[in-house]
Amino acid sequence: MRKRYCIGFSIAVFVFVFFLGVGYQLSYQYVMDRQEEDAVTTKGMAQKNEGYYLKELNGYVAVYFSDQETLYELTEISLKDLPEEVQEEVRNGKFVETMRELYGFLENYSS
Numbered sequence: 001m002r003k004r005y006c007i008g009f010s011i012a013v014f015v016f017v018f019f020l021g022v023g024y025q026l027s028y029q030y031v032m033d034r035q036e037e038d039a040v041t042t043k044g045m046a047q048k049n050e051g052y053y054l055k056e057l058n059g060y061v062a063v064y065f066s067d068q069e070t071l072y073e074l075t076e077i078s079l080k081d082l083p084e085e086v087q088e089e090v091r092n093g094k095f096v097e098t099m100r101e102l103y104g105f106l107e108n109y110s111s
Contacts, residue, residue: 050066051066051095051096051097051098052064052065052066052072052095052096052099052102053065053066053068053093053094053095053096054089054090054093054094054096054102054105055068055090055091055093055094056079056090056091057071057074059078059079059080060074060075060076060077060078060079061075061077061078061079061082061090061106061109062074062075063075063102063106068093075106075110076110077106077109077110079091081109082109086109
């Protein structure tokens, strides 16, 4: 008789743990689906970055967004410390397409 109770108790624990695991998986999947929906909504509203422009501002290199009016970052790179060719490009508004290129330029010419 004791063996039957032991087997019944073991089966009950197994069923309980099984349903607990299934419930956890379902709730986890529900949360992940909601986060994915939120991410899709956010991505849909985001605007594509169209690049940056390096221009002169008070003798220093300034980084502007693609509209060439909104300042992104003012650097401490003096225009006179740059090579002549690069100075001319910056005065004319040097276009940089990606953030990787932008920070590559800034790292190369910062002291």
